[in-house]
Amino acid sequence: MFNINTTSDKPIYEQIIDNIKELSLKKILRPEDKLPSVRQMASMLVVNPNTVSKAYQELERQKIIHTVRGRGTFISSETDFPVDKDRIAKALETLRDICIELGHLGFDREKIIKEIERIYCDIEKGGIK
Amino acid sequence: MIEVIGVSKVFGDFRVLDNIDIKIKKGAIHGIIGENGAGKTTLLQMMAGVYDVEEGKILIDGESVYENNKIKNKIGYVADRNQYFKDYKVSEMIDFYAGIYDGFSKEDFKEYNKIFKLDINKKIRQLSKGMQMRLSLMLNLSNRPEVLILDEPTSGLDAIVKKELLDILIDQVYDRDVTIVISSHHIGELEKICDEVTILNRGRVKFGSNIDEIKENVKKLQVIFKEDVKDRINKIDGIINIEKVGSVYYLITDNYGEELTTDLKNLGAELIENIGLTLEEIFIYTNKNIDRGEIDE
Numbered sequence: 358m359f360n361i362n363t364t365s366d367k368p369i370y371e372q373i374i375d376n377i378k379e380l381s382l383k384k385i386l387r388p389e390d391k392l393p394s395v396r397q398m399a400s401m402l403v404v405n406p407n408t409v410s411k412a413y414q415e416l417e418r419q420k421i422i423h424t425v426r427g428r429g430t431f432i433s434s435e436t437d438f439p440v441d442k443d444r445i446a447k448a449l450e451t452l453r454d455i456c457i458e459l460g461h462l463g464f465d466r467e468k469i470i471k472e473i474e475r476i477y478c479d480i481e482k483g484g485i486k
Numbered sequence: 487m488i489e490v491i492g493v494s495k496v497f498g499d500f501r502v503l504d505n506i507d508i509k510i511k512k513g514a515i516h517g518i519i520g521e522n523g524a525g526k527t528t529l530l531q532m533m534a535g536v537y538d539v540e541e542g543k544i545l546i547d548g549e550s551v552y553e554n555n556k557i558k559n560k561i562g563y564v565a566d567r568n569q570y571f572k573d574y575k576v577s578e579m580i581d582f583y584a585g586i587y588d589g590f591s592k593e594d595f596k597e598y599n600k601i602f603k604l605d606i607n608k609k610i611r612q613l614s615k616g617m618q619m620r621l622s623l624m625l626n627l628s629n630r631p632e633v634l635i636l637d638e639p640t641s642g643l644d645a646i647v648k649k650e651l652l653d654i655l656i657d658q659v660y661d662r663d664v665t666i667v668i669s670s671h672h673i674g675e676l677e678k679i680c681d682e683v684t685i686l687n688r689g690r691v692k693f694g695s696n697i698d699e700i701k702e703n704v705k706k707l708q709v710i711f712k713e714d715v716k717d718r719i720n721k722i723d724g725i726i727n728i729e730k731v732g733s734v735y736y737l738i739t740d741n742y743g744e745e746l747t748t749d750l751k752n753l754g755a756e757l758i759e760n761i762g763l764t765l766e767e768i769f770i771y772t773n774k775n776i777d778r779g780e781i782d783e
Contacts, residue, residue: 364762
């Protein structure tokens with residue numbers, strides 16, 4: 358499914374969250390697909406089940422997954438995503454910081470936009486059409 | 487919950503442990519890391535009640551462990567060396583454990599033995615090192631402990647059994663909220679499965695917190711300066727290792743933050759990039775005695 362990068366200073370539970378988000382954006386995980394249970398996921402990644410649990414709770418809070426009692430955890434359908442204004446604001450701020458940082462590193466506006474397009478190509482190529 | 491409060495241990499005139507404080511909450515997997523002779527085994531033995539605590543306190547669920555049968559009944563302790571009676575058969579060892587521990591389940595042992603595959607008619611002396619480790623793990627898991635103390639449990643195990651063991655530990659935490667304390671030289675193995683680690687250095691706690699917090703502070707940076715800063719870079723606080731490849735400096739800091747980046751920028755840093763560290767590298771760098779006058783090139 359995905360691997361945990363131990364070199365990264367991104368906490369493991371955040372890596373799990375981001376990987377699941379990415380897989381769902383790439384449509385590798387589709388709405389109503391069943392996710393592995395906490396125990397299965399912990400065993401697959403060889404991480405503490407508490408860490409997986411924490412990631413699932415956060416994903417659930419962000420309405421990206423939902424749990425059906427007795428049946429398991431599923432990817433939510435996109436229409437279920439309510440717009441979370443805080444998260445959008447936070448993401449846009451990160452984007453702004455990145456633009457400034459890239460500007461300092463010699464990227465002009467056009468080059469940044471090109472990069473973003475390249476990233477989108479990558480994401481779409483990685484997914485199943 | 488395990489509390490280690492101000493614990494010291496002296497053998498002869500050698501201070502093995504010096505004022506150790508650790509708190510481990512229920513259901514956590516806590517890794518103990520340290521170089522050879524750092525005091526890991528002594529600390530684990532004291533948690534398991536092998537030695538009396540002369541200075542400080544070790545409490546499990548609020549009670550001291552030493553000579554306390556009620557608490558010891560809840561502890562599974564897997565030593566780094568096998569300490570069983572060499573002439574006993576495995577089956578006799580099972581009976582022995584069942585006689586001592588209230589919670590011991592022969593059914594559980596049978597289940598675990600489907601994974602670990604020991605011939606219970608063999609004598610302990612006929613078992614290899616890895617097989618003895620398997621036996622010790624199975625006996626202690628079959629106690630259904632609330633606290634599992636494992637000293638180098640993966641040493642001597644092959645890769646397949648090692649993965650099985652990690653899965654069992656995951657199940658123990660998930661199903662029964664067992665608290666696990668585990669020491670290992672294979673830091674890579676611990677990094678992912680542990681919530682928290684304690685890094686011991688010469689009997690003292692060097693770092694003790696969750697891995698994410700340690701990684702907030704200790705970072706490896708790739709820095710490019712406008713001009714050569716060989717003479718001046720040593721004067722910056724918080725840098726514990728400096729390496730130079732071509733014109734690029736690789737710095738390890740144990741105190742990452744705004745202050746450090748400002749200092750580096752003042753020195754003329756054009757690019758500061760965080761390139762990430764594994765726990766193993768953190769362990770190596772923070773335990774090295776660094777001579778800051780020298781730059782490795």
